[in-house]
Amino acid sequence: VDLAPVxxxxxxxxxxxxxxxxxxxxxxxxxxxxxxxxxxxxxxxILLPITIGIEPVTAVIMLAGIFYGAQYGGTITSVLLRxxxxxxxxxxxxxxxxxxxxxxxxxxxxIAAVGSFLGGTVSIVALSFVAPLVAGxxxxxxxxxxxxxxxxxxxxxATVSSGDRLKAVIAACLGLLLxxxxxxxxxxxxxxTFDNLSLADGLDFVPIAxxxxxLGEILYNLEERHRxxxxxxxxxxxxxxxxxxxxxxxxxxxxxxLGFFLGILPGGGATLASLAAYAMEKxxxxxxxxxxRGAVEGVAAPESANxxxxxxxxxxxxxLGIPANATMAVIYGALLIQxxxxxxxxxxxxxxxxWGVVNSMYIxxxxxxxxxxxxxxxxxxxxxxxxxxxxxxxVLITLIGVYTVNYDVFDIGLVVVFxxxxxxxxxxxxxxxxLVLAFVLGSLLxxxxxxxxxxxxxxxxxxxxxPISGTLLVLFLVVVLLPVIRAALARxxxxxxxxxxxxx
Amino acid sequence: xxxxxxxxxxxxxxxGHPAAGATPPGPGMPSPEPTASGEFDLxxxxxxxxxxxxxxxxxxxxxxxxxxxxxxxVVLGVAAVVGSLAFDAGSARSPEAGTWPLVVSVVxxxxxxxxxxxxxRTTDAERFGRTSWLVLAGLATMVVFVVLIPxxxxxxxxxxxxxxxxxxxxxxxxxxxxxxxxALVVAFYLxxxxxxxxxxxxxx
Numbered sequence: 282v283d284l285a286p287v288x289x290x291x292x293x294x295x296x297x298x299x300x301x302x303x304x305x306x307x308x309x310x311x312x313x314x315x316x317x318x319x320x321x322x323x324x325x326x327i328l329l330p331i332t333i334g335i336e337p338v339t340a341v342i343m344l345a346g347i348f349y350g351a352q353y354g355g356t357i358t359s360v361l362l363r364x365x366x367x368x369x370x371x372x373x374x375x376x377x378x379x380x381x382x383x384x385x386x387x388x389x390x391x392i393a394a395v396g397s398f399l400g401g402t403v404s405i406v407a408l409s410f411v412a413p414l415v416a417g418x419x420x421x422x423x424x425x426x427x428x429x430x431x432x433x434x435x436x437x438x439a440t441v442s443s444g445d446r447l448k449a450v451i452a453a454c455l456g457l458l459l460x461x462x463x464x465x466x467x468x469x470x471x472x473x474t475f476d477n478l479s480l481a482d483g484l485d486f487v488p489i490a491x492x493x494x495x496l497g498e499i500l501y502n503l504e505e506r507h508r509x510x511x512x513x514x515x516x517x518x519x520x521x522x523x524x525x526x527x528x529x530x531x532x533x534x535x536x537x538x539l540g541f542f543l544g545i546l547p548g549g550g551a552t553l554a555s556l557a558a559y560a561m562e563k564x565x566x567x568x569x570x571x572x573x574r575g576a577v578e579g580v581a582a583p584e585s586a587n588x589x590x591x592x593x594x595x596x597x598x599x600x601l602g603i604p605a606n607a608t609m610a611v612i613y614g615a616l617l618i619q620x621x622x623x624x625x626x627x628x629x630x631x632x633x634x635x636w637g638v639v640n641s642m643y644i645x646x647x648x649x650x651x652x653x654x655x656x657x658x659x660x661x662x663x664x665x666x667x668x669x670x671x672x673x674x675x676v677l678i679t680l681i682g683v684y685t686v687n688y689d690v691f692d693i694g695l696v697v698v699f700x701x702x703x704x705x706x707x708x709x710x711x712x713x714x715x716l717v718l719a720f721v722l723g724s725l726l727x728x729x730x731x732x733x734x735x736x737x738x739x740x741x742x743x744x745x746x747x748p749i750s751g752t753l754l755v756l757f758l759v760v761v762l763l764p765v766i767r768a769a770l771a772r773x774x775x776x777x778x779x780x781x782x783x784x785x
Numbered sequence: 786x787x788x789x790x791x792x793x794x795x796x797x798x799x800x801g802h803p804a805a806g807a808t809p810p811g812p813g814m815p816s817p818e819p820t821a822s823g824e825f826d827l828x829x830x831x832x833x834x835x836x837x838x839x840x841x842x843x844x845x846x847x848x849x850x851x852x853x854x855x856x857x858x859v860v861l862g863v864a865a866v867v868g869s870l871a872f873d874a875g876s877a878r879s880p881e882a883g884t885w886p887l888v889v890s891v892v893x894x895x896x897x898x899x900x901x902x903x904x905x906r907t908t909d910a911e912r913f914g915r916t917s918w919l920v921l922a923g924l925a926t927m928v929v930f931v932v933l934i935p936x937x938x939x940x941x942x943x944x945x946x947x948x949x950x951x952x953x954x955x956x957x958x959x960x961x962x963x964x965x966x967x968a969l970v971v972a973f974y975l976x977x978x979x980x981x982x983x984x985x986x987x988x989x
Binding site (some may be wrong): 364454499504563670672697734 | 903
């Protein structure tokens with residue numbers, strides 16, 4: 282491994298501007314994790330307009346900080362309020378809240394912070410070695426490989442997404458369709474523009490992401506009856522004791538490694554990782570009955586795993602140009618706006634950007650560890666900020682923010698339309714994540730599909746003649762067919778059972 | 786609460802999904818107490834947490850609602866098929882502007898029919914009810930904002946939006962609502978017009 286670009290990357294991070302934006306990012310991320318209302322994808326979407334005026338590296342350093350910072354923040358509400366801020370903190374609730382009820386909330390938060398820090402750091406080190414390898418491997422991918430990769434990526438994200446799988450895939454198809462609006466890159470024909478000049482260049486990513494994630498989520502929350510929040514006034518003893526650390530060191534180590542590998546997979550990496558890490562610790566433990574009753578390992582394992590996974594989910598984005606989840610899709614969009622197209626060439630062509638972003642995560646994790654232990658009290662106070670006051674502020678930031686991108690009132694209209702769509706989708710069980718992901722990958726997918734078809738002279742079986750695209754497509758089919766087969770088997774089993782009963 | 790890594794909502798079913806096995810405990814109050822047998826069931830505990838997340842949500846939609854949603858997807862797909870046929874559909878050998886949109890639209894129609902078939906088992910759509918009017922009101926304030934901004938600038942529409950959201954959608958007090966919305970407009974003016982000189986239409 283050539284070390285020079287890695288060290289240059291540290292030089293990039295240590296520039297005062299980048300340090301400042303890294304700090305802003307992690308603080309915002311942590312606030313977002315704690316505050317009710319918006320998730321990291323929504324926040325990153327809403328902040329897209331401010332990234333336009335700044336350097337690409339700086340922009341992505343900040344956006345990445347929001348993403349992993351939110352993983353830290355989500356823990357606080359899980360432990361103190363039994364409300365998982367993020368899906369990846371759901372399992373932390375069990376032992377975290379149990380510890381809090383025993384008056385050991387501080388221990389739970391401290392162990393979570395240490396675990397998150399170690400998980401994140403282990404994952405960054407591994408990423409630094411693995412990412413260039415993956416990128417090197419992907420360098421000679423052609424259109425057929427990209428077609429298969431994009432298809433599989435979109436499908437996996439839709440499959441792992443929450444709720445109804447069918448609806449998630451429909452949402453993804455809608456995203457692909459929206460990506461075709463505008464002038465066709467090959468023939469110049471105008472598609473779905475309805476003779477509207479503002480649509481001729483296609484739909485902009487910013488209003489779509491801001492509307493679907495930002496406004497959609499705020500509107501959706503309007504229908505929720507507000508629950509009374511009972512945060513404890515103070516949290517004492519945040520520093521974990523030596524005994525707690527010894528008890529959870531194995532859990533942190535295993536959680537970090539597991540999280541790193543699961544995070545690379547497209548789909549709910551962090552969520553899956555935290556679940557798997559928790560289940561593994563419980564199975565390994567000599568005293569599994571302690572789990573759910575306040576076991577420190579039950580907090581340490583999932584928190585290390587979800588942070589490790591959040592970090593490693595950057596690998597598919599930065600090395601293949603395929604975002605692994607909705608937040609990565611928004612960051613992908615931010616890079617495209619900056620004129621950087623993420624892909625295997627990124628490590629070589631933009632080493633400062635690549636290593637700058639990767640190395641900023643070390644700094645970000647240190648900042649988070651420093652902040653989260655002594656400042657827990659402050660974040661507990663922030664829990665009292667009312668969602669009813671935050672909502673109109675966020676709405677106005679969104680509406681005025683989207684205007685600043687192109688100075689066009691049409692964009693404000695667009696963001697409202699997509700806000701309404703985002704609300705309807707959430708309300709009716711369609712996850713907007715796959716839509717946004719499919720939208721950003723839409724033109725890449727169409728381009729490579731058309732190129733591949735020209736390459737194969739119109740014969741779709743050509744995909745199977747190349748080892749990588751063939752393997753990926755077979756995987757695609759497995760993911761499509763597996764649930765269908767499983768459902769059919771389950772139905773047959775249940776009818777079998779009924780038949781047996783009739784015989785008896 | 787905010788939503789998970791990547792904006793997807795916390796996995797679970799909105800509305801009326803009963804906590805597996807147990808009655809959901811009150812808001813803020815515990816707990817995933819291990820069952821009598823002493824065994825802590827991970828899956829059940831996750832279901833319970835998710836159910837609590839959805840506790841304040843409207844109930845799930847009925848069969849009719851699910852069928853309407855499915856039909857809407859099919860109609861959308863058919864409209865997209867018709868739209869794509871307006872372009873050159875091409876062929877596999879020489880894909881044209883219409884090929885890809887046509888493929889995607891056909892997939893949407895097929896998946897929409899799949900939704901129709903599974904409508905009876907669908908539980909993740911919510912019913913529209915009285916609270917949905919709040920959302921409509923919220924959307925209305927945004928539409929007013931978009932329409933008015935080129936005419937009278939952003940100050941009055943922004944103040945109006947903030948006030949409606951605070952007082953009527955958020956049930957804050959009159960004084961809080963008036964003071965906060967005025968302060969917000971001043972802050973936005975100072976940031977966007979004063980500091981950043983964004984050429985957004987404004988009165989002053």
